Amino acid sequence: MKPGNWPKEIEYLTALTYSKSVTSHLHKSxxxxSANCSPILDNQLLRTPSPWVCITPIKDRSHPAHGQHGLHATRDLPPSSFVILYLGCVHTSLATDASYDPDSDYDLSLDRELGLAVDATHKGNEARFINDYRGVRESGPNAEFKDCWVSSDANGKLEKRIGVFVVSAGKAGKRRKGIKAGEEIVVSYGKGFWNGRRGEQAEEVG
Ligand SMILES: C[S@@+](CC[C@H](N)C(=O)[O-])C[C@H]1O[C@@H](n2cnc3c(N)ncnc32)[C@H](O)[C@@H]1O
Structure with missing residues (x-):
């Protein structure tokens, strides 16, 4: 089953896929x-489609991603809680890797040392619709991408993933409300994402 508002042209994934360039040695790595392999996610949290989020067309003209989609919470999500895995195609950054697109807007680093990243341009899950907080939520992101670990086989062998988590409550408990039902889930893509794109736009105009 696919989540509501899932686009026809994108493949819906319930698990990561791996490009041919990801050798068995890399996969095993x-x-x-690592020294800190936490948090380990309980399989119960990995239901697909996710009951905690919904994909929403953005109709508000003042939203910077108007005309696209965003991801909203379907229920209250407490600080630091797990929301969803970021799924897509695991690829290398080799020029010969057909799944590597340096211009992708849906690419997240999975392991810098191994040179592996996850691209959700052509296939992914609900997490690919998470927008950046800039121009959306004045007080900053309410979620973040973090490393996490899941059982990848019946023997409980752990494998690294990228997860989306609600930001912590903060030292003064300022963010103790977490994400409320109906609220858009937004992260920070980082300045690098936007700097790169501003440069491209300037080149297109000039
Ligand atoms: C990972 S996608 C997010 C999902 C996208 N809105 C969609 O419907 O497929 C990243 C793209 O979303 C748009 N986007 C996300 N956050 C934005 C923001 N705060 N302001 C403007 N555009 C944003 C940009 O086009 C960006 O390249």
Missing amino acids: LHTL
């Missing part, structure tokens, strides 16, 4: 436990 994602199983190697």
Whole structure:
């Protein structure tokens, strides 16, 4: 089953896929436990489609991603809680890797040392619709991408993933409300994402 508002041209994934350039050695390295392999996610949290989010067409003209889609919470999500995995195609940054697109707007680093990233341009899950907070939520992001670990087989072998988590309550508990039902889930893509794109736009105009 696919989530509501899922676009026809995009493949809906319930697990990561791997490009041919991801060798078995690289794949195995994602199983190697680092010193800090937490949090480990309970399989119960990995239901697909996710009951905690919904994909929403953005009709508000003042929204900077008007005409596109965003991801909203369907229920209250407490601070620091897990929301959803970021799924797509795991690829290398080799020029010969057909799944590597340096211009992708849906690409997230999975492991810098291994040179692996996850691209959700052509296939992914609800997480690919998470927008950046700029121009959307004055007080900043209410969610973040973080490393996490899941059981990848019946033996409980752990494998690294990128997860979306609600930001923590903060030292003064300023963000103790977490994300309220109906609220848009937004992260920070980082200045690098926007700087790169501003440069491209200037080139197109000039
Ligand atoms: C990962 S996609 C997010 C989902 C996208 N809105 C969609 O419907 O497919 C990233 C793209 O969304 C748009 N976007 C996300 N956050 C934005 C923001 N705060 N302001 C303007 N555009 C944004 C940009 O076009 C960006 O390249």
